[in-house]
Amino acid sequence: MTTDAKATDAALQGLIGYRLRRAWIGIRADLAETLKPFDLRMLTYTALVLIDGNPRLSQAQLADLMDVERPNLVAIIDELSKRGLVHRRRDVNDRRAYALELSAKGQTLCHEATDAVQRHEDRLFGSLTAADRRAISAALALIAERT
């Protein structure tokens, strides 16, 4: 940082968007690094976790959960499917939809990656109390809710 303290600008200090962007950029780069050994991006990782926790999810449901447009989810599932991590089964009751499921390989990778991500967040936020971490999580959920 070559810039002096004067540069911390009052108008931006209160601006949630500015704060949020900087936090997001940091976390994103950090998470990408953590997930690289598993050949996962944040979006492919998130999809894995959500399918693991909610088997037989449709792509539309998953896109909704992930805040991703449905067309953009296709490439994500394509990638996971080609790697044999996710299976696209047809839904029995609605033959338009898929019922997404993890393969055994997908479950293993998901859990290994989750361990790494958890260790990583512990390293970053380990010094905070559990209450602080819950407060941060709640604050972010609140923002997501209101927008």
Add this chain to the structure above:
Amino acid sequence: MTTDAKATDAALQGLIGYRLRRAWIGIRADLAETLKPFDLRMLTYTALVLIDGNPRLSQAQLADLMDVERPNLVAIIDELSKRGLVHRRRDVNDRRAYALELSAKGQTLCHEATDAVQRHEDRLFGSLTAADRRAISAALALIAERT
């Protein structure tokens, strides 16, 4: 939301990155809407505010403040410069660098946009106490700091 409560997944609940991404997507879309009448994007707006508060900033310093790579700032300043909102003056002491300054028109637009953004955040977060808002802002700054 067509998905049931079961889909809220334990592994993701604690995951700051997931929370942060959803909050960021919401705020970003919201801010874009607020700034559209001024023909500003979040990045061009942020540049305006920071130059307004810190005249004679160089592009390298501004890029640092904004968490943007220097090559990516060029187009941002180009756009503001073409619209006559920002002047690229040569720095007297270092002829490699610019000393960025807002024009009168740039200052006016910056202040009008800031009013709109402030009103918008008040609308979103007005029901929170000032202490809550400071806590959110501090939490985000903490995340940005640690990454």
Add this chain to the structure above:
DNA sequence: TATTGTTATACTCTATAACTATA
């Protein structure tokens, strides 16, 4: 040598319209 601004480039993420097949 190092830094400022720049060009070129590539990759990711995001967003919209329109198609198909089922419902």
Add this chain to the structure above:
DNA sequence: TATAGTTATAGAGTATAACAATA
């Protein structure tokens, strides 16, 4: 007619290497 998945496409945002001018 409506929905699920898909294709195509366009636009932002982000990241890296390399160059000219200046320090």
